[in-house]
Amino acid sequence: MSTPEHTATSPEQGDSGFQRELIDFISGSVALADDPIDAETDLLLTGLVDSLGVVMIVGWIEAELGAAIDPADVVLENFQTVGQMVAFAATLAPNAAGPA
C-alpha cells in the first residue's frame, strides 16, 4: 500500500482535497468493483468495501493525518460513506510529530 508523499490535506480546510484523495484511494486500492463512488455512496450495503477494506482505509487515514484511530471508533456509523469518514477524520487530533 503506497503512502502519499505530500503533506496531508486537512479534512476541515476545503474538505474537497482530502475527500477527493480518499475517494481516489478507495476506488483505486480498496473497492471490490468499478462502481463510481461519491461522498454519499453506501460502501457497505453495496459490498464495495469488505472488512479488509475497512482496515486499509483506517490505515490510510491514520497515515494521512498522522493520527491514531481508537479501535472503538471503527464503527459502522463512521465508515459507511466517504462523507461519514471525512466527518469522522475531522475529529481526529494529529500526533505532535505530524503526519507519518
Next chain:
Amino acid sequence: MTTGASDPAAIESLAQLVDVARLGGGASPLPQVDPGAEALTDGTRSLTWAELIDEVARSAATLVDVGVAPGDRVAVHLTKSVESFVAVHAVVRAGGVMVPLDPLAPSAHLANVLVDAGAVVLITDARSSALQALFAEEGVAGQVTAVVRPRADQPIPLGPGVVEVLADAIAGSAAAPRVRTGPNDAAYIIYTSGSTGRPKGIVHTNASALAYAIGAASAYGLRADDRLANIAPLHFDQSTFELYAGPVAGACTIVVPDPILRFPASLSAFVEAHRATVWYSVPYLIGQLSTRGALNERDLSSLRWVLFGGESFPPGQLAAVMRQLPAARFSNVYGPAEVNQCTALNLDDPPGGDQAVSIGRAWEWADVRIVDGHDSGTSDEGSQAPGSDRVEVSDVDTGEPGELLVRSATLMQGYWNRPDLTARSIVRLTDADGRWYRTGDLVARRPDGDLDFLGRIDNQIKLRGHRIELEAVDAALRDLDGVAAATAVVDRPEGAEHRLVALIVADAPPLDRRRVLSELARRLPRYAVPAEVIAVAGLPRTATGKVDRNAAHDLLSQPADS
C-alpha cells in the same frame, strides 16, 4: 429435550417449526411459544412469534401463487435480515427446497448454482443491475420463471417469461395451511465450493435437518428465553443452528446484518444491545472481536455459549478471548456440511500451551470411526469386498491418523444430481450397519478419547519424501504472536523443487520474518518449516469466511509486500 416438548419423532417437517400450531392448543409436538414474545429481530425490524408465523404463512402463500410445487427448488439470494429468515421458512412451508445463495457472489457463479439446482423461483434483494446481469447468464432466463423481491417496490424488466413479485404483493397474500412434506423429502441444498469448478449441492431432508436441529437444541440446552445471534450467511451451513435449532426451542433469533460484521467494534455493540445469549461463528470473527471489538468497553455477559467451527482456533487466541468472556462456555464444533455437526469439545477453562484444540468426541447423535484402507492419500480408503457393495475398513490404533467415518441421522440424503459422488462418499460397511459418510478428513484419537483434526486428506502433501499436513503448518503460523491470519501453500515453480511458503497477515506490520521462522522451527518438524515467509495485506476467503488456500496460492505470483 426442552421442557414442554412431547415427541420429536412426531415432527415430520421443518415447516412445523414456524407454524400457528406453536401458539398453543396442544396441536404441535414442539414446545409452545408465547405469541407476544420477540421471535426475530435484525436491529431495524422486530417480530413477535405471532407476527413471524403470520408473515411466514403469507410469504409461503405468495410462493404457491407464483407456482411453487412440492419439491421445486427455490433459491434464496438475500442479505441477512428479518426478511431472509422469513423467506427461508416460507420456502419450507410452501413445500419447496430451499437453495441459499451467496448475496455477494458474482453472477456467473450464481448462474452455475441456479442451473445446477434447477431453481424455478428466485427470492432476492439484489440491485436491479446485478439482477439483470444474472438473467443475462446462460440458462437462467429460460429456467427461472418468478422473482420475488421482498424489499423492492419498483419493478425491473427481466424478460417476458418472468413474473416479478414486489414487497407489497407479498404482504397482501392471505395465510394458508402449510404444504405437507414428509421426513424424506428434500428440505434444502447447501452448495459447497469443492476443489473443482463444478458446484456440489448437499441435500438435506426434513429428517436430517430436524435430527440436527433437535440434537443441537438439546446439546446446548436451548430455551425459549435464549437469543441466538445469526452471524453466518444463509449459504453457510452454520446458519442452520439459528434457522432451525433456535426455533425448536422457541428461542429468539437476532440476525446480524452483514455491514456490522465488518466492524468488530460495531458487532460487539450490537451483541451487547440485543443481549445475545448464544454466538456461533468461524474463529476468525471471534478473534477480530477479541482484538478490535473494544471488549473492555462492552458488557457481553449475556453470552452463555460461544460456539465456533469451520477452521481451527489457535489456542493462544482462544485462551485470550475466553478470559475476556468469562461468563460464557465455549464449544468447538466439528462437522462437515454433509452431516452438519458430529463432534464437539466443550471448554470450561482456557486451553494452556500451544497444542491444537481438540474437536472433542462424537456427540450423542453420531457414531464415528477412524479407519485405514488403501494408504493412497486420496479419498479412496477402504477396499471393496468382492461380490458386494459393502466396503471393508479397519479401525486404526489410538494416536494413529485415519479417515473419519460418520454414521448419523443428521447425514445428508446425498449430493444433488451426483449419484457417482454420493456413492463414493456414503458407503455401507462389511462390519457395521447403516450408512457411513467418508469425511475425507484425517483424524487421530488421543488416549483420553478426544479427537484431533489433522487436516483434509487432500491437503496432505509430500515434500521431499515427508508427509506434511498443511493445516498443521497453518495452525503453527496462526498461533504465533503478531499474526492476524496465515496460510501455508505449496509453491510448484516450473522446473524447480516444490517448496512450502507461508503467507502471513501481520497484526502490526512490518513482519519480523526471522522471528517467525525461528519460532516455527521450534514447533514444527524441520521438513515442515516453510522455505519462505511472505507478508501480505490480506488473505482471500471463501464465501463462508474460511481462508481460501487455492486463491491464496495465486498471491505467490504477485509482487510481495516489504
